[in-house]
Amino acid sequence: MRAVVRLSCLDSDLTELLVTMISVSALMGTFLLIITTYVFILSTVFRIPSAEGKQKAFSTCASHLTVVIVHFGFAAIVYLKPEGSGGDDTLIAVPYTVITPFLSPLIFSLRNRDMKNAFRKLLAKRSFWNT
Secondary structure, three states, X not given: OHHHHHHHOOOHHHHHHHHHHHHHHHHHHHHHHHHHHHHHHHHHHOOOOOHHHXXXXXXXXXXXXXXXXXXXXXXXXXXXXXXXXXXXXXXHHHHHHHHHHHHHHHHHHOOOHHHHHHHHHHHHHOOOOOO
């Protein structure tokens, strides 16, 4: 019990610094892993002989990169926000926890040719521009 009371009375600056360093390390470590993976992917894509094959591979990479950037952007804001900045994190946490998982299948399914055609038919059927 004494140890807990003693720990609670310590200066929290060191604890805050350690938590920030761990958060930065975790985010940067995974980000660097993703960047390394993309370097290998791009080196493989540039060896594809056909232009159509390259375009298809870049399309896949762009979809994935969009989801990763949205996810990491909001994660960095949530986890690297200074402690004394105040404010409610709910507005920032919503895109990080709800929008990114929602966007991921949507972005990847829109790459599918059948999904694109169905979406175009739906828009043509329900013309929002004509009243």
